[in-house]
Amino acid sequence: MDLTNLTIADVRAGYAAKEFSAVELATSVLGRIETADPAFGAFLRVREKAMEDAEAVDARLNANEPARPLEGVPVAIKDNMLLAGETMTAGSKILGPYQAVYTATAVQRLQDAGAIIVGHTNLDEFAMGASTENSAYQPTRNPWNVAMVPGGSSGGSAVAVATGQAVIALGSDTGGSIRQPASFCNVVGFKPSYGRVSRFGLVALASSLDQIGPFAKTVEDAATVYRVIAGSDAHDATTNPTALPDVDLGAPVAGLRIGIPQEFFGDGVDPKVAKVVMEAAKEFEKLGATLVDVSLPHSRDGLATYYIILPAEASSNLARYDGIRYGLSVQDGSSLLDVYTHTRARGFGPEVKRRIMLGTFALSAGYADAYYHQAQRVRGVVREEFHTVFDRVDVLLTPTSPTVAFPLGARTQDPLTMYLADLLTVPANLADIPAISIPAGFVNDLPVGLQLMGKRWDESAVLQAAAAYQRATDWHTRRPPVAA
Amino acid sequence: MPVAPDAITTLAALARIDLADQEAKTFSQQLPKVVEYVGQLQQAETHHVPTEDVPSQPLRPDETADADLADAMLNQAPDRDDRAWKVKSVW
Numbered sequence: 001m002d003l004t005n006l007t008i009a010d011v012r013a014g015y016a017a018k019e020f021s022a023v024e025l026a027t028s029v030l031g032r033i034e035t036a037d038p039a040f041g042a043f044l045r046v047r048e049k050a051m052e053d054a055e056a057v058d059a060r061l062n063a064n065e066p067a068r069p070l071e072g073v074p075v076a077i078k079d080n081m082l083l084a085g086e087t088m089t090a091g092s093k094i095l096g097p098y099q100a101v102y103t104a105t106a107v108q109r110l111q112d113a114g115a116i117i118v119g120h121t122n123l124d125e126f127a128m129g130a131s132t133e134n135s136a137y138q139p140t141r142n143p144w145n146v147a148m149v150p151g152g153s154s155g156g157s158a159v160a161v162a163t164g165q166a167v168i169a170l171g172s173d174t175g176g177s178i179r180q181p182a183s184f185c186n187v188v189g190f191k192p193s194y195g196r197v198s199r200f201g202l203v204a205l206a207s208s209l210d211q212i213g214p215f216a217k218t219v220e221d222a223a224t225v226y227r228v229i230a231g232s233d234a235h236d237a238t239t240n241p242t243a244l245p246d247v248d249l250g251a252p253v254a255g256l257r258i259g260i261p262q263e264f265f266g267d268g269v270d271p272k273v274a275k276v277v278m279e280a281a282k283e284f285e286k287l288g289a290t291l292v293d294v295s296l297p298h299s300r301d302g303l304a305t306y307y308i309i310l311p312a313e314a315s316s317n318l319a320r321y322d323g324i325r326y327g328l329s330v331q332d333g334s335s336l337l338d339v340y341t342h343t344r345a346r347g348f349g350p351e352v353k354r355r356i357m358l359g360t361f362a363l364s365a366g367y368a369d370a371y372y373h374q375a376q377r378v379r380g381v382v383r384e385e386f387h388t389v390f391d392r393v394d395v396l397l398t399p400t401s402p403t404v405a406f407p408l409g410a411r412t413q414d415p416l417t418m419y420l421a422d423l424l425t426v427p428a429n430l431a432d433i434p435a436i437s438i439p440a441g442f443v444n445d446l447p448v449g450l451q452l453m454g455k456r457w458d459e460s461a462v463l464q465a466a467a468a469y470q471r472a473t474d475w476h477t478r479r480p481p482v483a484a
Numbered sequence: 485m486p487v488a489p490d491a492i493t494t495l496a497a498l499a500r501i502d503l504a505d506q507e508a509k510t511f512s513q514q515l516p517k518v519v520e521y522v523g524q525l526q527q528a529e530t531h532h533v534p535t536e537d538v539p540s541q542p543l544r545p546d547e548t549a550d551a552d553l554a555d556a557m558l559n560q561a562p563d564r565d566d567r568a569w570k571v572k573s574v575w
Binding site: 091099101102195232233234236237240241242298301304306307308319322323324325326327329331335336337338339340341342345348350353354356357358360361364370371375377378380383384414415416419437445478 | 492495498500507517518522524528529540541551557563
């Protein structure tokens with residue numbers, strides 16, 4: 001059995017049939033990371049304790065204890081999620097290194113389900129970026145073409161799954177940071193509704209937009225991980241306290257109403273990408289769904305709204321990195337103020353500084369009403385437009401990204417060109433709704449992702465539609481060429 | 485709304501970041517373009533949207549509990565004095 005191309009079901013079947021042990025699987029995964037990852041840079045650190053965890057899994061399996069949902073499944077976590085006792089960098093130098101003093105709820109739930117965390121993946125610094133080029137440590141390369149970016153900010157997690165270096169990975173999505181790299185790397189990336197997955201232990205970027213979600217090779221695996229990590233958490237006041245609904249992935253899509261919002265296919269979207277996605281939409285018609293033309297006029301303002309709200313919230317959330325309680329602390333000045341200003345000057349990369357300053361601007365006296373408060377008003381209208389459209393349709397179908405993966409270095413000089421990568425993904429974060437990216441084809445031998453969005457709390461409709469598409473197509477089974 | 489030339493210096497001071505001269509120069513070229521782009525929102529039509537009724541966590545009783553994290557946290561202090569973080573004088 002090819003140990004680098006397993007789904008969760010394959011892992012469980014392999015253990016049940018005693019084809020391999022958890023230690024053998026973990027050894028294979030860690031070995032692959034050692035030999036293959038230098039070409040991609042997906043991992044920042046491999047987790048030494050993974051072998052211990054694998055031994056514990058084997059002990060349980062040999063004692064015939066019932067297998068938990070992710071028993072012995074190798075998973076990778078984006079390096080902005082805390083795991084007690086282990087280093088966390090957030091892709092930045094300002095943390096110092098930092099040793100986590102508690103474990104993020106989502107990560108704890110993976111461990112409680114039996115998952116083996118094999119390592120911490122690369123990201124744009126503090127999750128700010130769409131290419132993983134803003135990492136203070138290393139770039140990550142797209143396994144479909146190593147001259148191209150993997151997308152961001154969860155580029156490391158996307159590549160880890162795409163290259164078989166982990167079966168599952170966790171990422172975080174504030175403006176598309178799970179969905180866009182999933183699209184660039186030909187894997188599934190799922191962002192649940194805001195409030196479905198606890199943000200406790202996730203490094204805060206924009207607290208009204210951040211969500212944790214899974215990367216996987218299949219919708220089925222993404223749904224399994226989603227069910228493990230999602231649900232009420234007393235540590236996060238913004239989580240929905242009601243019980244998580246069941247998801248029937250086998251539900252047929254006959255009769256499903258799929259909205260095609262015109263604003264997501266026009267200006268700024270590569271016509272070749274739009275064409276691939278419209279062909280994918282026709283697959284849904286063959287399955288009995290109905291395509292409905294819709295319009296979301298204020299979604300055109302989504303990017304501007306996002307690039308006011310995000311920097312504003314980030315400037316507040318990143319104020320804590322001040323050289324006082326942990327991390328980098330530059331003491332070469334004479335005053336306390338110097339500690340703050342020198343630490344932050346030395347510890348933050350350029351994109352982080354840019355966004356903090358933008359946020360400071362948008363919140364400053366004389367500008368706050370025209371920028372920050374106006375953005376909040378527009379956000380309310382965007383939310384309302386999505387709410388209304390879901391009276392007429394069950395899900396929306398769009399491209400995930402305006403383009404396929406672009407070359408490393410192509411967008412680093414002009415920040416605005418990088419921000420445009422988020423054009424089609426930010427509306428779902430602004431509207432708090434669930435959204436998934438699934439493989440749908442190729443342009444110039446680079447993957448194209450299809451995005452499905454649903455009403456808030458309706459992860460079921462999104463996952464069901466995505467699963468139906470994967471039963472009818474095989475884009476998601478394509479694997480990139482990977483050096484052995 | 486154009487950003488004043490000394491705005492970068494003011495913003496950096498507000499954000500507690502000691503920008504190097506070259507950085508300040510680069511940002512003063514890059515940031516106005518972003519501000520101009522997001523400034524288009526001022527043309528956006530808005531109307532009052534009532535607040536959404538969203539389920540949220542119930543409050544817990546106001547009781548203290550010991551999380552036992554103090555040592556792990558203090559061990560990472562850049563400078564400490566027994567059980568306190570040590571900092572330069574505020575004055």
